[in-house]
Each structure stands twice: as structure tokens, then as C-alpha cells.
Amino acid sequence: MKVGILGSTGVVGREIIRQLELYNFPINELKLFCSSKNKGQSIIFDSEIILTQEVCDDSFDNLDILFGATSKEVVQKYEKQLESLKGIFIDNSSLYRMKPDVKLIIPEINFNTININDKIIANPNCSTIITLMALFPIHQINNINKIIITTFQATSGAGQKGMNELNNQMLNMEYDEFDENNVFSRKILNNIIPLIGSIDVYGNTTEEQKMANETCKILKKSILVESTCVRVPLIRSHSMSIYIECENLIDLKKCVDSIEKFEGAVVTDAKDSRNFPCPLDVVYSNEILVGRIRKSLSNNNALSLWCCGDQICKGAATNAVQIANMYINKFLKNNMV
Ligand SMILES: NC(=O)c1ccc[n+]([C@@H]2O[C@H](COP(=O)([O-])OP(=O)(O)OC[C@H]3O[C@@H](n4cnc5c(N)ncnc54)[C@H](OP(=O)(O)O)[C@@H]3O)[C@@H](O)[C@H]2O)c1
Missing domain, CATH: 3.40.50.720 (NAD(P)-binding Rossmann-like Domain)
Structure with missing residues (x-):
């Protein structure tokens, strides 16, 4: 080739x-x-x-x-x-x-x-890939109608220059007044920035629109997707906190089993207070880790989960x-x- x-x-x-x-x-x-x-x-x-x-x-x-x-x-x-x-x-x-x-x-x-x-x-967009790798197995057994996501996106999502900006701010930590933010709209070190991309007249960002449009295109279904995309001071790997509403009652065991059987996704079950996916666990990995999978407290057709993936690899x-x-x-x- x-x-x-x-x-x-x-x-x-x-x-x-x-x-x-x-x-x-x-x-x-x-x-x-x-x-x-x-x-x-x-x-x-x-x-x-x-x-x-x-x-x-x-x-x-x-x-x-x-x-x-x-x-x-x-x-x-x-x-x-x-x-x-x-x-x-x-x-x-x-x-x-x-x-x-x-x-x-x-x-x-x-x-x-x-x-x-x-x-x-x-x-697709990196956050869309990581999200759908966690959700598609559930969607196959119980149609998803609505998704609410908050992303936690590493600086390398903005390319080499994004990583450089965080690294420079870490190196210059003691000389705060010299820190420059050219790539991100605010200082990223010791901070989180709840805005990725440019913002439209309704207050949504391009990154948030991409997640909604691409999810519907890939799943060939008009799904309500609401997201808040957030930049965090990490070098690599994105995480997502996700809430979904499905067509039918949630059978938690079946949902977990479906993700476990899905190639490329791995369930890390929170059986103790240390066992859950963290962005550090997936650096340079091709797998998407999914954990904190739990039924909604208020809606029998809904569940919440947390997932992490290296957005430069699988993303x-x-x-x-x-x-x-x-x-x-x-x-x-x-x-x-
Ligand atoms: N970073 C992520 O996590 C991620 C995830 C999913 C998708 N993406 C998408 O993937 C694409 C690449 O992102 P990245 O993060 O890898 O960006 P990056 O680190 O900024 O790299 C950009 C690349 O484009 C090259 N380039 C710039 N101007 C060029 C020109 N006029 N002709 C030819 N090559 C040129 C650069 O070459 P030089 O070194 O010569 O400047 C560099 O190799 C973007 O569309 C991004 O949205 C990124």
C-alpha cells in the first residue's frame, strides 16, 4: 500500500x-x-x-x-x-x-x-467517538431518546499548541504574571474552561453542536443531545459524565453486559471507592473505559455513567x-x- x-x-x-x-x-x-x-x-x-x-x-x-x-x-x-x-x-x-x-x-x-x-x-469528533463507544451497546438493546453530557477534555484536544500552553504555564508556575493564554480563552492551569470552540447566538458552542449533529448522523436517529464541553488542565485523554433516557425500563445488568460484550469498550465497575475509570488509565490505550453505571434516582427509563478514552487514539x-x-x-x- x-x-x-x-x-x-x-x-x-x-x-x-x-x-x-x-x-x-x-x-x-x-x-x-x-x-x-x-x-x-x-x-x-x-x-x-x-x-x-x-x-x-x-x-x-x-x-x-x-x-x-x-x-x-x-x-x-x-x-x-x-x-x-x-x-x-x-x-x-x-x-x-x-x-x-x-x-x-x-x-x-x-x-x-x-x-x-x-x-x-x-x-467523527473525538468526544462523539468516546461517548458513542460507551452508549451504542445500550442503544442496541434499549433505544436512547435523550442524552445529556458534560465533557472533561484534555488540552491536547487543541493540538500540540494546546499541550504546549499547559506545559508552559506549569513551568512558569511561580511567575504567574508571565503566563500567557493564546490557545485557550482563559488560563488553563489550575482552572477549567466551560467553553470549547466558538459560541453561537443561542449560547451553544461549535463543539457542542458537533456532538449533537454527529450523534444523530451516526445513529441515524433524531436524538436529543445536550452537552456542555469543558476544557480541563490535563495533557491527554477525555472523560464524559453522561445521563441517558431510553424508550423502555432500564435493566441495569443487561446494560452493563451489553457494554462488556462490545469490542473496544471495557467496564470498570465501582465495587469499591477506588475502582472507576480515570483519564490517566487510558493514556495511549485504544480502549474506552466505562464505569459508575447506575440507574437514575428519578426516572426508571434512565441511567447515568462515566467514561474515559484517549482522544488522540480511539478519538x-x-x-x-x-x-x-x-x-x-x-x-x-x-x-x-
Ligand atoms: N488533537 C486531538 O485530540 C484531536 C482529536 C480528534 C480530531 N482532531 C482533529 O485532527 C486534526 C489535527 O489535529 P491535531 O491536534 O493533530 O493538530 P496539530 O497538533 O496542530 O497538528 C496540525 C498538523 O497540520 C499540519 N499543517 C498545518 N498547516 C499545514 C499546511 N499548510 N500544509 C500541510 N500541513 C499543515 C501541521 O504541520 P506543521 O508541523 O508543519 O505545522 C501539523 O502536522 C484537526 O482537524 C483536529 O480537529 C484532533
Whole structure:
């Protein structure tokens, strides 16, 4: 396979490289693209040094799979080059997610909707992926009608520059007056910021809208999704506090069993006061941990739970590499040399 990564020097791009190695992905040639700022950097893949390069007119032409790991604005800039891409484009940005003719895919949930004619496949927002990995098994046994979520999102969700801002503030802790906040709207160290993205006239943010729209698109159902997306001073991994209302009475054991049987999700049951998922437990892990699963005190059709996932792994890179692997197995394996 000839594979490319657009945004290979960023947080998601570097994780895609790690996942390609982990999955032992069949690669004959790997092209690593970035901006002019970082071209010529050495990146090691499979014990070989590959130099990063800028995108030119025919960069994507011969690629079987191109991973997008850059902003929607940058992807938009290369739409002309994407037209001549031989293979498929699996994108992590939000550019194509809500386009009606583009599939929005979490492999464990809806890979079977992809067909050979899909040239662009969109990866959902990281918080949407982690949330639905915990909720989809329940939805399969008892239709979910309403979801209320509060997210706790790490700084790396805003890319390398988000992590750098937290790290700089930690290094300069004693010199508080020198702390700068350029990436986040307020100081993130020792703080939480209840606003991610830009805000609309009704007070909802783009991140909150993404969670609502993408959930309905993936589950093919008009579900009420209310969320408050919150930035927390962590380097890596997102957590969610979730309340759901279902069509029928909650059978707690069946709900827990359904999550336990679902590939990619693991139940960490709070049988004692220390055993529950924490964001630290999932750093660099491809699994979503689910715990604190409990029936609602006031509604027999409702339950609450807590889940954590590494948003750079399953929330982005792992999901994209899984799509690529499954696509190869389903559509390309017989043509591979
Ligand atoms: N971070 C997360 O947790 C996460 C999770 C899910 C989805 N996403 C999405 O994934 C995408 C990448 O996010 P990220 O966090 O990895 O961002 P990032 O760390 O800021 O990395 C951005 C990448 O884009 C490259 N780039 C910038 N301008 C470019 C240009 N003109 N031409 C080619 N490449 C260019 C950068 O290259 P240089 O190094 O040369 O600047 C870098 O490799 C975004 O759409 C984001 O919304 C991120």
C-alpha cells in the first residue's frame, strides 16, 4: 500500500504513525506531509527514517490511502490535490463530517455502511467517538431518546499548541504574571474552561453542536443531545459524565453486559471507592473505559455513567487506522501485490 499522512508532525499525525506500526499496516511507501515550517524533519517509521515534505500538485496522485490529520482550513486548501487522489481519504477534520454524501464512521458501529465508491470517509469528533463507544451497546438493546453530557477534555484536544500552553504555564508556575493564554480563552492551569470552540447566538458552542449533529448522523436517529464541553488542565485523554433516557425500563445488568460484550469498550465497575475509570488509565490505550453505571434516582427509563478514552487514539488516530484496515480487508485485499 502507498500511504500518506497530511499533518504528520501534529498530535494526531504522530499517533497515526504509531498506530500504523502497532497494527503492522501493510505499507510499501509512506509519505509524511506537513507545512513549509517543518518540512525536512526526520521521523522514524518501522526503523526507517522518513523526511517530512510539503504538499505539491501531484503529491497525492498515487496514494492508496491518505490520512487527514490537520485542520479543516488546511484540508480545504488541498481540495484540488484531493481530487486526483487515487485511493481513499480518511479525514480527522470536521470539513466533511456533516456532508450528506460522506460517511461518518466509527468502525464498531457503522463500518458496514461503507461501500467501494466512498472516496472520502470522515472520522467523527473525538468526544462523539468516546461517548458513542460507551452508549451504542445500550442503544442496541434499549433505544436512547435523550442524552445529556458534560465533557472533561484534555488540552491536547487543541493540538500540540494546546499541550504546549499547559506545559508552559506549569513551568512558569511561580511567575504567574508571565503566563500567557493564546490557545485557550482563559488560563488553563489550575482552572477549567466551560467553553470549547466558538459560541453561537443561542449560547451553544461549535463543539457542542458537533456532538449533537454527529450523534444523530451516526445513529441515524433524531436524538436529543445536550452537552456542555469543558476544557480541563490535563495533557491527554477525555472523560464524559453522561445521563441517558431510553424508550423502555432500564435493566441495569443487561446494560452493563451489553457494554462488556462490545469490542473496544471495557467496564470498570465501582465495587469499591477506588475502582472507576480515570483519564490517566487510558493514556495511549485504544480502549474506552466505562464505569459508575447506575440507574437514575428519578426516572426508571434512565441511567447515568462515566467514561474515559484517549482522544488522540480511539478519538482520532486509532479510529482512522481501523477504518483503513477494515477497508483494505473488505475491498482491496484481493488486488494487493
Ligand atoms: N488533537 C486531538 O485530540 C484531536 C482529536 C480528534 C480530531 N482532531 C482533529 O485532527 C486534526 C489535527 O489535529 P491535531 O491536534 O493533530 O493538530 P496539530 O497538533 O496542530 O497538528 C496540525 C498538523 O497540520 C499540519 N499543517 C498545518 N498547516 C499545514 C499546511 N499548510 N500544509 C500541510 N500541513 C499543515 C501541521 O504541520 P506543521 O508541523 O508543519 O505545522 C501539523 O502536522 C484537526 O482537524 C483536529 O480537529 C484532533
